[in-house]
Amino acid sequence: MEFYLQFGWGMMGLTEELLRNWGGGKVILSPRDLEPQQVPRFSQKVLSLTGEVLLDPQCYARGADHHRLLRHEYFQIFKSNTSSSLLTGPGAEQLLSALARLVAPLGIRRHILPSLLANTVDDLWFAFQERILEEALNHFRDDSLLATIALSSVSMLDEDQVEAVIDRASTWPVNGFYVVAESPSGYLVDNPMWVANLLILTSGLKLLDKEVVVGYCNHQSLCLAAANVDAISSGTWLNLRNFPPDKFYMPSIDDVSIPTPIAWYYCPHALSEFTLPFMDIAKKQNVLDEMRCNPAAGSNYADVLFTGASPASIRWGKDQAFRHYLTCLRSQTASVRKGTYRETLSSYRQMLSEAERVLHRFNSLGVFGLDRDFRNYIDVNRSALIYFDQARGHQLRRNW
Amino acid sequence: MISEIRRQFHQLTNIDPMRMGGGQKEVFRAILNGEAVALKLIRVYASDQERTEREIAAVTKLNSDYVPEIYDSGKCRIFGEERNYIIEQFIEGGTYRQILDSRPVQELNDVLFLADQLLKACSDFETADLVHRDIKPGNLIIDPGGRVWIIDFGLVRHLDLPSVTPSGLFGVGTPGYAAPEQFRNLKFLINIRADFFSIGVVLYEALRGYNPYFVPPTNQLEIIRRVEQQNLPRLSIPGDDGGFSEFINALAQRFPSRRPQSAAEAIDWFVQIYSRLRR
Numbered sequence: 163m164e165f166y167l168q169f170g171w172g173m174m175g176l177t178e179e180l181l182r183n184w185g186g187g188k189v190i191l192s193p194r195d196l197e198p199q200q201v202p203r204f205s206q207k208v209l210s211l212t213g214e215v216l217l218d219p220q221c222y223a224r225g226a227d228h229h230r231l232l233r234h235e236y237f238q239i240f241k242s243n244t245s246s247s248l249l250t251g252p253g254a255e256q257l258l259s260a261l262a263r264l265v266a267p268l269g270i271r272r273h274i275l276p277s278l279l280a281n282t283v284d285d286l287w288f289a290f291q292e293r294i295l296e297e298a299l300n301h302f303r304d305d306s307l308l309a310t311i312a313l314s315s316v317s318m319l320d321e322d323q324v325e326a327v328i329d330r331a332s333t334w335p336v337n338g339f340y341v342v343a344e345s346p347s348g349y350l351v352d353n354p355m356w357v358a359n360l361l362i363l364t365s366g367l368k369l370l371d372k373e374v375v376v377g378y379c380n381h382q383s384l385c386l387a388a389a390n391v392d393a394i395s396s397g398t399w400l401n402l403r404n405f406p407p408d409k410f411y412m413p414s415i416d417d418v419s420i421p422t423p424i425a426w427y428y429c430p431h432a433l434s435e436f437t438l439p440f441m442d443i444a445k446k447q448n449v450l451d452e453m454r455c456n457p458a459a460g461s462n463y464a465d466v467l468f469t470g471a472s473p474a475s476i477r478w479g480k481d482q483a484f485r486h487y488l489t490c491l492r493s494q495t496a497s498v499r500k501g502t503y504r505e506t507l508s509s510y511r512q513m514l515s516e517a518e519r520v521l522h523r524f525n526s527l528g529v530f531g532l533d534r535d536f537r538n539y540i541d542v543n544r545s546a547l548i549y550f551d552q553a554r555g556h557q558l559r560r561n562w
Numbered sequence: 563m564i565s566e567i568r569r570q571f572h573q574l575t576n577i578d579p580m581r582m583g584g585g586q587k588e589v590f591r592a593i594l595n596g597e598a599v600a601l602k603l604i605r606v607y608a609s610d611q612e613r614t615e616r617e618i619a620a621v622t623k624l625n626s627d628y629v630p631e632i633y634d635s636g637k638c639r640i641f642g643e644e645r646n647y648i649i650e651q652f653i654e655g656g657t658y659r660q661i662l663d664s665r666p667v668q669e670l671n672d673v674l675f676l677a678d679q680l681l682k683a684c685s686d687f688e689t690a691d692l693v694h695r696d697i698k699p700g701n702l703i704i705d706p707g708g709r710v711w712i713i714d715f716g717l718v719r720h721l722d723l724p725s726v727t728p729s730g731l732f733g734v735g736t737p738g739y740a741a742p743e744q745f746r747n748l749k750f751l752i753n754i755r756a757d758f759f760s761i762g763v764v765l766y767e768a769l770r771g772y773n774p775y776f777v778p779p780t781n782q783l784e785i786i787r788r789v790e791q792q793n794l795p796r797l798s799i800p801g802d803d804g805g806f807s808e809f810i811n812a813l814a815q816r817f818p819s820r821r822p823q824s825a826a827e828a829i830d831w832f833v834q835i836y837s838r839l840r841r
Contacts, residue, residue: 325817329743329751332819366819553820556812560831 163387163499164188165492166216168377168397171195174204176398176484178211184492186212190274190377190395193234194220194410198264205268215268218340218377219261221276222312226410236260240276249286249293258297273302274340277310279407283323288330295334306337308375311363314407315346315356324359328366338373338392345404350382350539357385357546358553365389365554369561378405381433381491382536385543387499388507388550390562396491398484425483426534427464427473429453430490432524433517433540434531441473447527452520461489503558507551514540563640567601570638574601574649586610591652598652599633603645606637612726613716614646620718621650626686628679628712653711658764659699666771670801671841672708673768679710680761681832685825688754691721695752697760698739699767725749737785738775739763742816745786754825755818762794762813762821769799769810790816805835 166188167177173195181187189208196204205215220231221240231237239260243253257276265273275298280287291309298307309331317323331339343360346353360376368374368390376386379394380403386394396402401409426435436444436453444450454468455461463486467473498513500506521537524530531537567577567590574592580600590601604614618635630651638647658676662668668676680697687694695717703711717734719725727733733747734740741759743751767773774795775788794814797807809832815821822828 321817325819328817328819329748333750369819369823556808556831557820557822560827 163391163495164393165495166190166375166393166395167488168192168379168395168402169195170397170399170402173398174207176481176488178207180485180488181208181211181213183489186214187492188214188216188393191215191217192220193217193237194228194231197230198234201264202267205270209269214272215270216272216274216308216340217265217268217270218274218310219276220410221257222279222342222407223410224278227412228410229412231410234264236264249289254293254297255300258294258301262301270305272306272308272337273298274308275310275336277312279312279314279344280317280323280327281314283313283317283320283326291330292334295336299335306373307335308338308340308373309334309336310340310342311367312342312405313344313363315344318343318356318359318363319346319353321355321359321362324363325366327363328370331367332370336372338375339367340375340377341367342377342405344407349380349400349404350534350536351404352539352542354542354545354549357382357543358549361385361389361546361550362553364391365550365558368392369554369557378402380404381428381430381494382539382543384433384491384494384498384513385510385547387495388503388510388547388558389554390499390503390506390558394495396488398480398488425478425480426487427453427467427478427483428455428487428490429520430455430459430494431516432520432531433513433536434521435487435534436529436531438467438474438476438478440529440531441467443527444524444529445472447529449524449527449529452523453529455486455490459490459493461486461493463489501562503555503562507547507555511544511547514543566640567603570640571601571647571649574599577601592649594633594649598654600630600648600650600652602648602650603638603640604647606644606646611646616720616723616726617715617718618646618648620690620692620715620720621648624686624690624692626683626712628683628686628710629715630711630713653703653705653713655703655705655711657700658702658704658710658768661704662699662768668768670769670799670806670839673765674806674836674840675708676710676768677761677765677832678836680712680764681825681829683710683712684754684757684761685829687757688825693719693721693752693754694757694760695719695735695740695744697757697764698736699764702764719752721753737782738773738789740789741818742790743818745789751818755821755823758813758821758828759815759818762810762815765810766794766797766814769797792816801841802839806839809835 168190169192177189208215239256247253275294278290311327341364345351346356351357364374364386374391375393376391377395379396383394424437428435444453463482466476467478500509517536518540564577574594576593578591580589580591586605588603592599592601621632630653632648632650634649638645701714703713733744735744739760741756744756775785794811796811799807812821
C-alpha cells in the first residue's frame with residue numbers, strides 16, 4: 163500500500179524535508195491551506211523532489227466559507243453558482259474550466275474531481291457526481307480521473323448507502339476513486355460498523371479494477387490493506403488524520419481555541435501515541451526502551467527521547483512528533499499489505515495482537531496513551547474485520 | 563379446440579393438452595417428425611407483444627444444453643383470435659417445484675449436480691447477453707436422467723437491447739426468488755448476478771427444506787422486504803466442509819457487488835467445491 167502526504171496548514175517545510183528523506187513521494191494539495199499563488203510554486207517544489215502532486219478541490223460543502231478557499235477562483239465559481247446551475251446549467255462547466263486553469267501549470271495528470279459530501283446517498287448526490295464527471299471528461303481528456311466519494315458519518319454507518327455507491331460507481335468512466343469518510347467520533351473511530359463499511363466500500367471499489375486512494379487517514383486505517391486499497395493519505399494535525407467537514411468553514415470567534423502544543427510520541431508497535439509525561443513513567447518503570455520504534459521504521463526523529471534523560475525534560479515538540487509519526491506510518495503502510503488476502507489479513511491481525519500485548523504491559527505499569535491509546539480500538543478493528551471477511555473475503559481470496 | 567389446432571398445425575400429430583383454459587398461455591404435447599414437442603399458444607396483448615417476441619428471440623439465440631430448443635414460432639389464429647405460437651423441444655419430467663414438494667430436503671450430491679448445471683446455463687446466458695430473471699423451482703424441469711432444463715423466458719432481459727420493463731419503482735420477478743435490484747427496477751444493475759441470486763435461493767431451499775423468505779408465511783410485499791433486508795443465515799450441511807454453504811450465501815447476497823461478478827468467476831469457484839465434495 164502506498165502512502166501519500168495529506169497537505170495541511172504549515173506543512174510546506176515538513177513536506178519538503180520528508181520528500182527529500184524519502185526520495186520522493188506523493189502529496190495531496192489542499193487549497194484550504196494554500197494561497198492561489200502558492201499552489202504552482204509549491205507544486206514545482208514537490209516535483210523537483212521527485213514527488214507527484216494531486217489536488218483535492220475540497221468542494222464538499224456549498225456553505226463552506228474558509229477565507230483561503232474563497233480566494234481560489236474555482237471555489238468562487240463553485241460558491242456563486244446555484245445548485246440548479248451546477249446540476250443542469252453552466253455551473254459544472256465553469257467549475258471544471260476554472261479547475262483546469264488552476265492545475266494546468268502543475269504538471270498534474272491525475273485529477274481528483276470535485277464532489278459534495280453526501281449527507282445521504284441519494285439521486286441528487288449521484289446526479290451531481292455524474293454531471294461533474296461529464297464535464298471532467300471534456301476538460302481532462304487524456305488524463306487519469308479519480309472520482310471523489312465523500313460520505314458523512316451517517317452514510318458511512320448505513321451499509322445500504324455504501325453498497326449503493328459501489329453499484330453506481332461501477333458505471334462511472336473514471337480510473338479510480340478518492341474516498342473521504344467523516345468520522346463519527348473524532349480522531350480514532352470507536353464504531354466497528356463504520357470501519358467495516360469503509361473496508362466494504364473501498365474493497366468494493368477496488369474490485370471494479372480501479373485505483374482507490376483514501377484520504378484523511380491515520381494508523382487505524384492500516385486495516386485498509388485488507389481491502390486492497392492502493393494508497394492512504396495522512397498529515398500532521400488531527401484534522402488531516404480524520405475528515406472533519408467543519409474545517410472548511412471559518413470558525414466563529416467563540417469557537418476559536420488555541421491548540422495546545424502537546425507533542426505525542428507514536429509507538430508504532432503499540433499503534434498508540436503517548437505524551438512525554440507518560441514516557442517519563444515508562445522510563446521510571448524501565449520499559450521506555452520497549453517503546454522505541456524499530457530502526458526499520460526509518461525514523462530517527464524521536465531518537466533523542468531514548469538517550470537517557472527523562473523524555474519530558476527534552477525539547478521535543480510537535481514538529482518532530484509529526485515527522486516521526488508520518489515516517490513510521492509510511493513504513494507501516496508499505497509493509498502491511500502481503501501477497502494474498504489471507505496473508506494480509508493474518509499479518510494485520512498479528513499487528514493488532516502485538517499491539518494488544520504491548521499495551522497490556524505498558525498499561526499494567528501505568529503507561530497510558532489516554533484518548534490515543536489504541537487498546538480501546540483494537541476490538542473495534544477486530545470486529546470490523548470479522549464482518550468484512552464474511553462480506554467480502556470470498557471475493558478477495560480470488561481477486562487480489 | 564384440439565380440432566382447430568390440428569387444422570392450424572397440420573404438421574403436428576398426437577396433440578394432447580397439458581395446460582388449458584384461462585391465463586395467457588396454453589400448452590400442448592405433440593409429435594413433430596417423430597419427436598415429442600411442446601406447442602405453446604400465447605394470447606396476444608399489445609402491451610406484451612414485444613416481450614413475447616423477445617422471449618422467442620432469446621431462446622432462439624441461446625445455444626444451451628439446458629434450455630429446450632425452439633423449432634418454430636410465429637402467429638396463428640385460433641377461433642378468430644390471434645395467438646403467438648412456439649413449437650419447442652418437449653422435456654419429459656416434472657418441475658423442481660414438484661420434486662421439492664414431495665421431498666423438501668434434498669441430498670447434498672443432488673444439489674451439487676443441480677448447481678453445476680445451473681451455473682453452466684448461466685454461462686450460456688451470459689454469452690448471449692441474457693438474464694432470465696425468473697429462475698425458481700417451478701421453471702426448472704428435471705428429466706428422467708437428472709438433467710435440468712430451464713423454461714419460461716417470459717421475463718428475459720436482453721442486455722444489448724433497451725428494456726421493455728416500464729420505468730418506475732417496481733420491476734418484475736417472483737417474490738422470494740427475484741434479486742432485490744430486480745424489484746427495485748435498478749436496470750443498470752441487472753445482469754447475470756440477478757440470476758445468481760435466484761439460483762442461490764433455490765439451492766438454499768433445496769438443502770434447508772423451505773425458502774427462508776416465506777417463513778413465517780406472509781404477503782408478497784413483506785417477502786420482498788425480507789429479501790431486501792435480511793441476510794440468509796449460513797447453512798450447516800452434512801457432508802459439506804463449509805465451502806458450499808459459503809458459496810450459496812455468496813450467490814444469494816442481497817448486495818450484487820458481493821456475489822460472483824460473472825459466470826466464469828462463479829464456475830471457477832464452484833468447480834473447486836464440487837471436486838472436493840462430490841461422491
